[in-house]
Amino acid sequence: MADSPDLILAGTAGAGTHALVVGVGKYPQLLGGSDPARNAAGMGQLTSPPLSARAVASWLLADYRFDARPLASLSLLLSEQEPAPFLNPRTGIPHAVPESTADNIEAAAKAWKKRGNSSPENRLVFYFCGHGISEGNDMALLASDFSPDDEDNPLDRALDFEQLRRGLKTCQASEQLFFVDACRAASNFLISQTDARFAGRVPLLGVRRPPELPRVLSVPYYASLAGERAYGRPGQVSLFTQALLRALRGAGSDNPEGDWRVSTTTLSTAIDDFMRRPVLAGRAATVQTPTVHELAVFDVHQLAGDPLVPVYVSCQPAEENSLAEFACRQGNEERGRRPRTEVDAEDPSMEWYLELALGEYLFEAQLDNAPPRSLTRAVRPPYSPVRLKAAP
16 A cells, blocks of 8 residues: 555565656746746746656556566656546556645655665666756756745755755665756756755755665766757657657667667667657757766666567658658558658658568558659668668
């Protein structure tokens, strides 16, 4: 039985993975909120973070697999315009989710660290989606009760992310993954405006790691470069989180030892590729660059079966994509088709994107008054470009 309302899955004995997932979309004191501040620095309400956090929590519960460190606990905090229970995909049980206020995030972080502290073989996973502001390496993650009008300390209702990471160096858990889906742009609320370079609450004090513990492998993934913004589509999972989940479904996997696994390095490669593709990221493909710091190498996830592979089909030259009808077949079965009527009017040279199971396929492009172009090839992660040329 969960002993805290934010626990969707309570801790279990033995080495495992302990996750803390936070999504902040409703900010009462930002633009569009119920009590907007005088100076909100252009920040307003967000629709992507609650959806993104729910999607990550659902994936962890339903699909995450790592035999040496199975999911042992999951803590979830949400701030959304219309709060609704979270339905555990494992059990079908609905859970009322606490709001992602600064007090609740701080308490959840301390309890999460305590659960991870039960064994050096544990793994910690942290995910945050919401407003963030930064300067250099300092980054504040804004809780739902963030108050720009607090003249004494506007960042008292924010979490200092770098200090959180430092504080976890004393946790026994030797593998620690962080996913920060937030802007990293500067703000006049932050950090250089204070003599102490204060970037939010520090729930865990960073001290030296006990020498008897194994070293910490700590890998932080960010949705954007320092000083830049992160983007989402209204009412949809954010671009970075879409890329993350696609990578975990198989695009970020490899099988050097026979089974398909996602590692910290293949995960980074797949996320970066998704975010550079206009067919997936739209205009953000040219302005939002994900990044990862301190890339220690270890396996993150084991697939239960074969991966789904992202495939990008295009004519050469790409300008002919608007004239082509694309099709994909495996044996006698059609696996996908893009008719001319589905050409993107804003970018008619856009390549055709589809996800396919591992295997061999026939790809075709039919242009008016021209012989069909075809190519048979095997698709496998991390991604497969298919370029269809006219016969010489």
